[in-house]
Amino acid sequence: MTQPFTGPIQVPRGSPRVQYIADGGQTLFSFPFPIFAAEDLQVFLGAARVTTGFAVSGAGTTAGGAVAFDAAPPDGTTVTLRRRLPIERTSDFLDSGPLQAAALNGEFDRLTAGLQQVAGDQELMLRYADTDLPASPLLPGRADRAGKLLAFDGAGNPTARPPVDEEALSTFLPPGAGAVRRPVREKLADIVSVRDFGAVGDGLADDTLAIQAALTSATAVHVPPGRYRIANTLTVGHGKTLRGAGQGSVIVGASHGFDLIHLPDGYATVAGLRLERGRAGVRLFGRDGPCVQNALVDLTLWEPLYGLVLDGYADPNLPCYWNNIARVLVARPAVHGVWLTRSGEGDTPNANRFHCVRVYSLSAPISGSGFFVEQGKYNNAFVDCEANLSTMAEACFRVGANTDKTLIVNFYAESLGGVPNLQIDEGSVETAVLNLFSASAGPAIHDRSGGAFTAFNAGYPEKNRLRSTRISELTVEGLRFDTEYVEPPSGGTVALDLTSSVYLVSAYGGAVEAVLPPAGRANGHWVTIKKTDASANLVTIRETDGPGPDGRMVTLANRFDFATLVSNGAAWWVVGGNALPGNAHFHDAPGLFEPALNQTLYLVSAFGGAVEVRLPPPAAGNAVGRTVTIKKSDVGGLPVTVTQQGGGGPDGQPVALASRGEAVTVMSNGAGWHILGRYP
Template identity: 60%
Template sequence: MTGHIKIGAVPPRRHYIADGTQRAFAYPFPIFASEDLEVHLDAALQTGGFTVTGSGATSGGTVTFDAPPAEGVQVTLLRRLPYERVTDFLESGALPARSLNDEFDYLTACVQQLADDALLTLRYAATDLPASSLLPGRAARANRLLAFDGGGNPTVTPAVDADALSSYVAPGAGAVRRSIRDKLADVASVRDFGAVGDGIADDTLAIQAALTAATSVFVPPGIYRVTGTLPVGYGQTLHGSGAGSILRAGGEGFPVVLLPDSYAALHHLRIEQGSVGIKLTGRDGPCVQNAVHDVTVWDTQTGIVLDGGDSPDRPCYWNNFARVLVVRHLLHGVHLVRTGEGDTPNANKFHCVRVYSLAVPSTGSGFYVQHGRYNNAFVDCEANLSTTAHSCFRIGPDTDKNLLVNLYTESVGGVPNVYLEAGSKETSITNLFSASGGPAIWDQSGGEFTAYNAGYPAKNRFKKSQVTDLTVEAMRYETRFVDPAAGGLVLPDMTRSVHLVSAFNGAVEFRLPAPLDAEGRSLTVKKMDVSGNAVTVTDATGSGPDGRPFPLGSRYDFVTVVSNGAAWWITAAHAVPGNAGFFEGGSLFEPDLARSFYLVSAFGGPTEVRLPAPSSTLAVGRTVTIKKSDVGGHAVTVTQAGGGGPDGEAIVLVERGHAVTAMSNGAAWHILARNP
């Protein structure tokens, strides 16, 4: 050292990041000799390839490299002194000031070096409570990890199995070892792909990337703002942790989640806003066997849409919904529709699906099956709507065989509970609790539905049901009163069993439908007025019951008929008109006793009227009158099968008007009246 240097408050360390062109790097602290300076490139100590200038200068100096360090390399310049005395003072010798200054400078530099090293060590904060710094003994800490106990004092813990950190074995017999990377890949999180979930950042691309990369994608709790549709493809699962995992549309006019194919699952999520919360349609293939459960949909135009689309080869069938809530929709809660030339949504199952407008003025329906044929089933579902809604449950014109079981429908206004449009067919409604002020069932289908325990006015209705063994405690008949203004043709209402007809304003023809169109149906027609105008029962084939028009001439006359598909037959009647037979032109007449009065002509020759044996099924309890109707001289002789006749003898009727009336008691025919 040629002169005295001063050790100032300058840290003995300096870092640089090389740019690939700079060769000279300054050090602002003093060194006593060039060998006191350590030069590092990144972590490597350099022993050559550079020149040090400025040793012994208070202001420091420069390190100049023979070649510029590479771009991005960290350059570290560090003063390192050996801990030693550099001056020896002699006993009673001279004590020059410079010697003292040099010694103190060196010692001060060593102290700075210690302080700088201390900055790189773990240490207690000045404000920390006192704690032990004594390590456990060698034997205690061998093959173990340093840790801290509950008081913050050093302790040891078992060493980590490095192999366990890189692999995973599930508990249980037969489990195999897998890498941690492979284990974590079982379920991907949208956050693995950059989703933020703060409700502000656009997470659309991140979630779409996750769905592209993984089969099962998890949505952790958070609000994930999306500006485009999220497609959940074939066999994929998109799931969250419940109502805290929110997918929120950051715009209008698009479905938030789309299921365009088959075997996908969507569950434990909350979906908000957008034109549609969840849409199912066969875009990439048939849209079948998808499962949506434990999902809530809020503040959408329409909550859920099932669309038959534009291709019959990509139908929307056999999808399942369970424990789904649609809240504050503006149009429809659940909508089954066909927007193109595809098939209608069929055989989809909805269980415990609730649509709740929560005072939002929705204008559509809670459930709207606009297009849907063959066994779409809605079980334990609910629609609770505002007074502006069209209907709680609506069955559209292109529907067939939809099943509604255990429905709950409610509105504080007059909203129809179930609305059946014209064209809907064979809707089945069972156990409808209709709490809206509107009609329980507003039927525009013409009776194309069945209902059981389904609320006023059609609480219990079965159609085309076959019962093998039926016990009825109380039978009620649907009755219609008919009073045409001027008589004429009347067609029956086939949903009614009894027709009370007035002919007071003119004669009435009551025309039954063709027997084939009413197979198995039974109707009763009764005349109610006191006029002399008749009610004549005919049928659409031009005939009538039992093959002829049946007149009801007096008040309270009635007839009950049934169709077997080939003809209408009388099963009961009051004062059946024309219940007489006429026989002419034979020597033997054997009456079938279907009538109680027979006119017999013997004009062409003697005639025998042979009654059946009194014990025959046709005879027992029957009364019959035989009367000679011709003016000729031939006799009409009344006998019985097996010989004899009424009261044991053949009865001869020789004059016109002669008659005999007899009744069988099963043992014999007995005469009740005779002329002469």
């Protein structure tokens, strides 16, 4: 006799069946009913029973147990756990001997579990309600029901009737004035679903042939929500539409070894899909006809090698022109997010339009660029696009060598590293940039083209740049410089913000100190400062945290004195003005002194030792035309001697200044230094 189960178990009320919807991450699923052994539990994933890949715990306990899968079931999969016992009796009690309670309880437990199993099966069956009037439960005979439909007669008893094509007889009337009634079959044929051709969409079955069959048979093909695994490229031909239901309609490539979708002709649409993996998410190229007027809308491309590829391909007569791409996200591309290229002898991709296209690496490695216009001769336009890339990228946006008239408007570039926001390669022509937001630490515009671009509000360091501009005729009715009048009531310091080109400064109320910003923050700024009042108060010009124009402070002493200054980013320079006061230099070190001749008066003290003031050769660039005065300023008896390089001195001989106040004024005519005057 086979011994029944003798463990301490009870069989509580309830159904021995439980179901879950997997989320793709959960591996442990519990069952709230007892089983006698692990083999009593049946496990289903979807409609398929599985017998491996999991472990069962909790056998022999009243509360039930759990199933632990080795790998989490895919997201959306139905997980069914049910107790299943054979309806049999394999044990018997002897006529004599002790009757053990545990053995008896075990038999009752199995009987109760078996009854629950039968009751559970009956719950899934069609049956009469308990309150229904008596009716026949017998089906018509085999010969009577063959090839017919099951129906019910006037008394509610089962009967067989000939089949009727009710779909062909049914019609559909849309709501609204003017609507026309149509056959349902014709209405259903308006849009074909990939499921009509056998696509499963469970992420496991190969749906390649089913989807391609739908695209071959119908003009418009719908992809219902699901995960459609493909093992080869799908071709969306001329005038075809492949449209999903948004993020829930997923086409996933089995590998990165092939492109997911090809558009080899024109006037096709791909929209409302999520495309995962693949060599390229979508590739447009003129193989079967001119690749023109295609539309890619509302797509998410996840983890491709290349996101969108526009290829000039092999035949110039089958170009890749005038395609429209809008509201597309390319996430985690390995090489390029959007790539315009040419794989053969065809024309470059031209006049394509990109709007609201975002390339986002999500910190994943990327070896190329967010957008790479490698080939594109005319008028490819990118409006309101974005590249947010990891630090390994080449550039957020790269304009290649074989490009012309690429238009970039309102582009957002971001990276945590020193990735160039926009890189313009040598050989590119007439790139136009408007409103570039540069959030990467790299250069806003990394220009290798030699300035063959136009930029406006295009990021640090050059916000605006207009080059290679030709005007054949220009009529100006009013050429205006922004002018600002400055008159502090009591004088004092005035910080110039350079929002004006001309500052008219009055020092009538007191001396005014006009302070320029640091030259490094004012590269290219040109400003004129003019004293307007007749008072004796001075207007001085200096630089914040810098040496000032020409390395010194500039003084405007008289009414109408002015100075025009420009910054080259390294220093402020005086480039114009009226007769500014001369400046002087004091020198009090003994020995040789070689003046730079950037002052007109040199006061020299020989109190600590004799001084030789050696002028440069009269033909030197800093000497020709210069007039300079050297004056002894100390009361000692040591001399100040004026000489020139190469020997001699002014008028051919050294000039000795022996007493305080002695001075000599000399000038070079390029051939020699000449004395213009001596004092006393």
